[in-house]
Amino acid sequence: MKNNIRVERAIKNLTQEELANMVSVSRQTINAMEANKYVPSTVLALKIARVFNKPVEEIFLLEPGD
Amino acid sequence: MSQALLLPHRYKKIGWIILIPATILGIILIMGDFESEWLTTRVFAFFSDEILAGKKSFSLITTNVTNTLVGTLFLVGALLTAFAREKHEDEYIEKQRLSSLLWAVWVNYLLLLLSFIFIYGMAFLQVMIYNMFTVLIIFIARFNYILYQNRKGVADEK
Numbered sequence: 001m002k003n004n005i006r007v008e009r010a011i012k013n014l015t016q017e018e019l020a021n022m023v024s025v026s027r028q029t030i031n032a033m034e035a036n037k038y039v040p041s042t043v044l045a046l047k048i049a050r051v052f053n054k055p056v057e058e059i060f061l062l063e064p065g066d
Numbered sequence: 067m068s069q070a071l072l073l074p075h076r077y078k079k080i081g082w083i084i085l086i087p088a089t090i091l092g093i094i095l096i097m098g099d100f101e102s103e104w105l106t107t108r109v110f111a112f113f114s115d116e117i118l119a120g121k122k123s124f125s126l127i128t129t130n131v132t133n134t135l136v137g138t139l140f141l142v143g144a145l146l147t148a149f150a151r152e153k154h155e156d157e158y159i160e161k162q163r164l165s166s167l168l169w170a171v172w173v174n175y176l177l178l179l180l181s182f183i184f185i186y187g188m189a190f191l192q193v194m195i196y197n198m199f200t201v202l203i204i205f206i207a208r209f210n211y212i213l214y215q216n217r218k219g220v221a222d223e224k
Protein backbone atom coordinates (compact mmCIF):
# COMPACT_ATOMS: atom_id res chain seq x y z
CA MET A 1 0.00 0.00 0.00
CA LYS A 2 1.24 3.47 -0.81
CA ASN A 3 0.00 6.82 0.39
CA ASN A 4 0.29 10.49 -0.41
CA ILE A 5 0.51 11.82 3.11
CA ARG A 6 3.60 13.82 2.20
CA VAL A 7 1.78 15.56 -0.66
CA GLU A 8 -1.33 16.25 1.39
CA ARG A 9 0.83 17.53 4.18
CA ALA A 10 2.55 19.94 1.81
CA ILE A 11 -0.82 21.20 0.56
CA LYS A 12 -1.97 21.84 4.12
CA ASN A 13 1.47 23.19 5.00
CA LEU A 14 1.87 20.87 7.99
CA THR A 15 5.14 19.53 9.37
CA GLN A 16 5.43 15.85 10.34
CA GLU A 17 5.39 16.95 13.95
CA GLU A 18 2.17 18.95 13.57
CA LEU A 19 0.36 16.13 11.78
CA ALA A 20 1.65 13.68 14.39
CA ASN A 21 0.17 15.80 17.18
CA MET A 22 -3.16 16.17 15.38
CA VAL A 23 -3.64 12.39 15.17
CA SER A 24 -1.83 11.70 18.47
CA VAL A 25 1.00 9.49 17.28
CA SER A 26 4.76 10.02 17.38
CA ARG A 27 6.63 11.78 14.62
CA GLN A 28 8.43 8.52 13.84
CA THR A 29 5.10 6.97 12.87
CA ILE A 30 4.31 9.69 10.31
CA ASN A 31 7.85 9.41 9.01
CA ALA A 32 7.60 5.62 8.68
CA MET A 33 4.29 5.85 6.82
CA GLU A 34 5.66 8.43 4.38
CA ALA A 35 8.63 6.16 3.74
CA ASN A 36 6.19 3.29 3.07
CA LYS A 37 7.73 1.36 5.93
CA TYR A 38 4.55 1.16 7.95
CA VAL A 39 0.92 0.47 7.10
CA PRO A 40 -1.28 2.26 9.64
CA SER A 41 -4.23 0.77 11.47
CA THR A 42 -7.69 1.57 10.15
CA VAL A 43 -8.23 3.95 13.05
CA LEU A 44 -5.11 5.94 12.24
CA ALA A 45 -5.87 5.97 8.50
CA LEU A 46 -9.34 7.37 9.22
CA LYS A 47 -7.91 10.00 11.56
CA ILE A 48 -5.40 11.13 8.93
CA ALA A 49 -8.13 11.27 6.27
CA ARG A 50 -10.19 13.44 8.61
CA VAL A 51 -7.30 15.89 9.06
CA PHE A 52 -6.97 16.26 5.28
CA ASN A 53 -10.72 16.30 4.87
CA LYS A 54 -10.68 13.64 2.16
CA PRO A 55 -11.92 10.06 1.81
CA VAL A 56 -9.41 7.44 2.97
CA GLU A 57 -9.09 6.01 -0.57
CA GLU A 58 -7.70 9.29 -1.84
CA ILE A 59 -4.84 9.18 0.65
CA PHE A 60 -4.13 5.47 0.93
CA LEU A 61 -3.92 3.45 -2.28
CA LEU A 62 -3.63 -0.28 -2.81
CA GLU A 63 -0.72 -1.51 -4.89
CA PRO A 64 -0.74 -4.53 -7.26
CA GLY A 65 0.94 -6.81 -4.68
CA ASP A 66 -1.62 -6.12 -1.92
CA MET B 67 -5.31 -0.03 21.10
CA SER B 68 -2.94 0.18 24.02
CA GLN B 69 -1.09 -2.70 25.56
CA ALA B 70 -2.35 -3.28 29.08
CA LEU B 71 0.73 -5.30 29.95
CA LEU B 72 3.14 -2.38 29.78
CA LEU B 73 4.32 -0.32 32.73
CA PRO B 74 4.19 3.48 32.92
CA HIS B 75 6.96 5.32 31.09
CA ARG B 76 8.75 6.56 34.23
CA TYR B 77 9.79 2.99 35.08
CA LYS B 78 12.10 2.91 32.08
CA LYS B 79 14.56 5.31 33.71
CA ILE B 80 14.30 3.47 37.05
CA GLY B 81 14.93 0.26 35.13
CA TRP B 82 18.17 1.58 33.64
CA ILE B 83 19.32 2.86 37.04
CA ILE B 84 18.93 -0.67 38.46
CA LEU B 85 20.01 -2.57 35.36
CA ILE B 86 23.37 -0.88 34.73
CA PRO B 87 24.91 -1.47 38.18
CA ALA B 88 23.37 -4.97 38.27
CA THR B 89 25.03 -5.77 34.94
CA ILE B 90 28.40 -4.56 36.19
CA LEU B 91 28.02 -6.60 39.40
CA GLY B 92 26.93 -9.59 37.35
CA ILE B 93 30.03 -9.40 35.16
CA ILE B 94 32.22 -9.12 38.27
CA LEU B 95 30.49 -12.20 39.71
CA ILE B 96 31.05 -14.20 36.54
CA MET B 97 34.71 -13.19 36.28
CA GLY B 98 35.65 -13.34 39.95
CA ASP B 99 33.21 -15.89 41.31
CA PHE B 100 33.32 -14.18 44.69
CA GLU B 101 30.75 -14.20 47.45
CA SER B 102 30.54 -11.37 49.95
CA GLU B 103 30.90 -12.84 53.47
CA TRP B 104 28.40 -10.39 54.97
CA LEU B 105 25.74 -11.55 52.54
CA THR B 106 25.45 -14.94 54.20
CA THR B 107 22.09 -14.94 55.87
CA ARG B 108 19.02 -16.95 56.76
CA VAL B 109 16.39 -17.05 54.05
CA PHE B 110 13.15 -18.88 53.44
CA ALA B 111 13.42 -21.52 50.73
CA PHE B 112 10.73 -23.49 48.91
CA PHE B 113 13.39 -26.05 48.25
CA SER B 114 17.12 -26.36 48.80
CA ASP B 115 19.58 -29.17 48.21
CA GLU B 116 22.99 -27.78 49.04
CA ILE B 117 25.69 -30.43 49.11
CA LEU B 118 26.55 -30.26 52.81
CA ALA B 119 23.15 -29.30 54.22
CA GLY B 120 21.09 -31.91 52.40
CA LYS B 121 17.58 -31.51 51.04
CA LYS B 122 15.15 -29.18 52.72
CA SER B 123 11.79 -27.84 51.67
CA PHE B 124 9.67 -24.98 52.94
CA SER B 125 12.11 -24.09 55.68
CA LEU B 126 14.64 -21.48 56.73
CA ILE B 127 18.15 -22.12 55.48
CA THR B 128 21.46 -20.31 55.88
CA THR B 129 23.13 -19.49 52.62
CA ASN B 130 25.05 -16.84 50.72
CA VAL B 131 22.72 -14.60 48.78
CA THR B 132 25.22 -12.69 46.59
CA ASN B 133 24.02 -14.41 43.41
CA THR B 134 20.38 -14.17 44.47
CA LEU B 135 20.66 -10.43 45.03
CA VAL B 136 22.51 -9.61 41.83
CA GLY B 137 20.25 -11.86 39.74
CA THR B 138 17.11 -10.37 41.26
CA LEU B 139 18.34 -6.82 40.71
CA PHE B 140 19.24 -7.64 37.13
CA LEU B 141 15.87 -9.22 36.38
CA VAL B 142 13.88 -6.39 37.98
CA GLY B 143 15.96 -3.76 36.16
CA ALA B 144 15.72 -5.59 32.84
CA LEU B 145 11.95 -6.14 33.15
CA LEU B 146 11.34 -2.47 33.94
CA THR B 147 13.58 -1.33 31.09
CA ALA B 148 12.06 -3.77 28.62
CA PHE B 149 8.39 -3.36 29.45
CA ALA B 150 7.95 0.28 30.39
CA ARG B 151 5.91 2.25 27.88
CA GLU B 152 7.81 4.58 25.59
CA LYS B 153 7.09 8.27 26.05
CA HIS B 154 4.86 8.11 23.02
CA GLU B 155 3.85 4.46 22.76
CA ASP B 156 1.69 4.49 19.63
CA GLU B 157 0.76 1.66 17.26
CA TYR B 158 3.99 1.89 15.28
CA ILE B 159 6.17 1.63 18.41
CA GLU B 160 4.01 -1.28 19.58
CA LYS B 161 4.67 -3.04 16.30
CA GLN B 162 8.41 -2.48 16.70
CA ARG B 163 8.20 -3.78 20.25
CA LEU B 164 6.46 -6.99 19.25
CA SER B 165 8.75 -7.63 16.30
CA SER B 166 11.79 -7.04 18.52
CA LEU B 167 10.41 -9.56 20.99
CA LEU B 168 9.91 -12.11 18.24
CA TRP B 169 13.42 -11.43 16.98
CA ALA B 170 14.87 -11.80 20.49
CA VAL B 171 13.18 -15.16 21.07
CA TRP B 172 14.42 -16.46 17.72
CA VAL B 173 18.02 -15.32 18.26
CA ASN B 174 18.03 -16.56 21.84
CA TYR B 175 16.89 -20.06 20.98
CA LEU B 176 19.09 -20.34 17.92
CA LEU B 177 22.06 -19.48 20.13
CA LEU B 178 20.86 -21.98 22.73
CA LEU B 179 20.48 -24.63 20.04
CA LEU B 180 24.05 -24.01 18.88
CA SER B 181 25.27 -24.22 22.48
CA PHE B 182 23.31 -27.44 23.02
CA ILE B 183 25.01 -29.06 20.06
CA PHE B 184 28.52 -27.71 20.45
CA ILE B 185 29.15 -27.05 24.16
CA TYR B 186 29.58 -29.86 26.69
CA GLY B 187 30.37 -30.43 30.35
CA MET B 188 30.64 -27.70 32.97
CA ALA B 189 30.80 -25.05 30.24
CA PHE B 190 27.22 -25.90 29.35
CA LEU B 191 26.18 -25.02 32.90
CA GLN B 192 27.64 -21.59 32.24
CA VAL B 193 25.56 -21.36 29.06
CA MET B 194 22.41 -22.15 31.03
CA ILE B 195 23.20 -19.37 33.48
CA TYR B 196 23.59 -16.86 30.64
CA ASN B 197 20.48 -18.16 28.98
CA MET B 198 18.34 -17.14 31.95
CA PHE B 199 18.96 -13.52 30.99
CA THR B 200 19.63 -13.45 27.26
CA VAL B 201 16.04 -13.10 25.97
CA LEU B 202 15.66 -9.88 27.92
CA ILE B 203 19.13 -8.62 27.00
CA ILE B 204 18.65 -9.29 23.28
CA PHE B 205 15.18 -7.76 23.34
CA ILE B 206 16.34 -4.58 25.09
CA ALA B 207 19.27 -4.21 22.69
CA ARG B 208 17.20 -4.83 19.57
CA PHE B 209 14.23 -2.65 20.56
CA ASN B 210 16.34 0.30 21.64
CA TYR B 211 18.48 0.02 18.52
CA ILE B 212 15.34 0.22 16.36
CA LEU B 213 14.06 3.21 18.32
CA TYR B 214 17.44 4.88 17.86
CA GLN B 215 17.35 4.19 14.10
CA ASN B 216 13.85 5.70 13.90
CA ARG B 217 14.87 8.82 15.75
CA LYS B 218 17.89 9.20 13.51
CA GLY B 219 15.74 8.77 10.39
CA VAL B 220 13.32 11.43 11.61
CA ALA B 221 16.02 13.92 12.58
CA ASP B 222 17.05 14.70 9.01
CA GLU B 223 13.52 15.17 7.60
CA LYS B 224 11.31 18.16 7.88
